[in-house]
Amino acid sequence: MFDIIDKIIDDTMYRFKKQVLYKEDTTTQKELDKVKEYLKLHPNKDLENKVKLFEYGLEGEKQVLYELEHSGIGMYILHNINLEYNGKSAQIDFVVITARCTYFIECKNYLGNITINSKGDFVREYIKNNKKVVEGVYNPITQSKRHIEIIKEDNYDNANFLYKLNFEKNFNSFHDYIVVMANPKTIINDKYAPREVKERLVKADQIIECLKRLESKREPFRFEKDIKATADAYLEMNIERSLLKIDLEGNTQSSENSCRKSSKQNHNDTNEQNNFSVNKESIRASLKKYRLQKAKELNYKPYFIYSDSTLEEILTLMPKDLNELKKVPGFASKKIEMYGKDIINIINSYKQ
Numbered sequence: 001m002f003d004i005i006d007k008i009i010d011d012t013m014y015r016f017k018k019q020v021l022y023k024e025d026t027t028t029q030k031e032l033d034k035v036k037e038y039l040k041l042h043p044n045k046d047l048e049n050k051v052k053l054f055e056y057g058l059e060g061e062k063q064v065l066y067e068l069e070h071s072g073i074g075m076y077i078l079h080n081i082n083l084e085y086n087g088k089s090a091q092i093d094f095v096v097i098t099a100r101c102t103y104f105i106e107c108k109n110y111l112g113n114i115t116i117n118s119k120g121d122f123v124r125e126y127i128k129n130n131k132k133v134v135e136g137v138y139n140p141i142t143q144s145k146r147h148i149e150i151i152k153e154d155n156y157d158n159a160n161f162l163y164k165l166n167f168e169k170n171f172n173s174f175h176d177y178i179v180v181m182a183n184p185k186t187i188i189n190d191k192y193a194p195r196e197v198k199e200r201l202v203k204a205d206q207i208i209e210c211l212k213r214l215e216s217k218r219e220p221f222r223f224e225k226d227i228k229a230t231a232d233a234y235l236e237m238n239i240e241r242s243l244l245k246i247d248l249e250g251n252t253q254s255s256e257n258s259c260r261k262s263s264k265q266n267h268n269d270t271n272e273q274n275n276f277s278v279n280k281e282s283i284r285a286s287l288k289k290y291r292l293q294k295a296k297e298l299n300y301k302p303y304f305i306y307s308d309s310t311l312e313e314i315l316t317l318m319p320k321d322l323n324e325l326k327k328v329p330g331f332a333s334k335k336i337e338m339y340g341k342d343i344i345n346i347i348n349s350y351k352q
Helices: 002-015 026-041 045-069 140-157 161-165 167-174 195-200 204-216 224-237 252-260 263-298 308-317 333-349
Strands: 019-023 075-085 088-097 102-108 113-116 122-128 131-137 175-181 201-203
Touching: 019 045, 019 224, 026 045, 045 075, 045 088, 045 102, 045 204, 075 140, 075 224, 088 140, 088 224, 102 140, 102 204, 140 167, 140 175, 140 195, 161 167, 167 175, 175 195, 175 204, 195 201, 195 204, 201 204, 224 333, 263 308, 263 333
Parallel strands: 019 075, 102 175, 175 201
Antiparallel strands: 075 088, 088 102, 113 122, 122 131
8 A cells, every 4th residue: 555655656756847947047137238238338348248258158058948948857947046154155057956856057158178187177278369278267066066065054054953864865865966068169078087077067958868867866755846845945045146247336327327316316315325324233233133033933044034145235225115125136025925024114113
């Protein structure tokens, strides 16, 4: 009888075949559009070149996303996840959650060809100004491992006693990584590369084959509702950031935008900012106290309620209602529902 029940459970897990894009990276595209609009008014050759290279990288990620969405493997896909824990941070291109494992996928869209030696060192070779350039590049395998270590540390600190007894084996059984070379023209010479590199370094059109191989080594252990719950947990930890690290503040565009404001609006904004600046430290202290209380109440780590960077975003925006709080990066609808009213009440209490 128990064998029959086990078979029914396994069959249910196997039947989940959907590819669900659970989080898109819309923030980066918006930032990219903003920079392109800026360049129309303020041409800048260096900035234009940066944008072109960045768009080239995004094309690589789009190719990887296309492959994932047509993999035939049941999965939830999260694009551009940013995590912070104990002063460490990780930007992960894709988090892919299946019934068998959670995969962290790093995309690289290098120009030129890549050679990996027996030590695992990465060397790039390309042509620039009709000359061959050979240079070492940062090992993306090492980068992926560091990301996993941050997640492992977080998992361990929040695990129960029984899970901790065999933590290393449990964690490694359910988490893995893949590095994707997204440029279809790149030749990967991994003849002498360590086995671990060969197994997890692939081109975009090989990612499905790689996933199926890694999946075949594991048994399914969760239903779709559990996959979704895991995806929600990553979204709760995510700090929404653009991948495009170009700061336009302080330039001509900012000045022109400021000039467009009416003098009345400037006066109101200044008064409001001055009123809040007096109480900002008090609000920060109250929000930290509230975060600690909720963390103890729910048995969470304080950062899980909201991180220090999210707290600073709240203090910068000073939201007056839930709609304004939704503009704070990292505050998904679930967090709004759980903590939103309390946060707004704390802030508004200092207006009185």
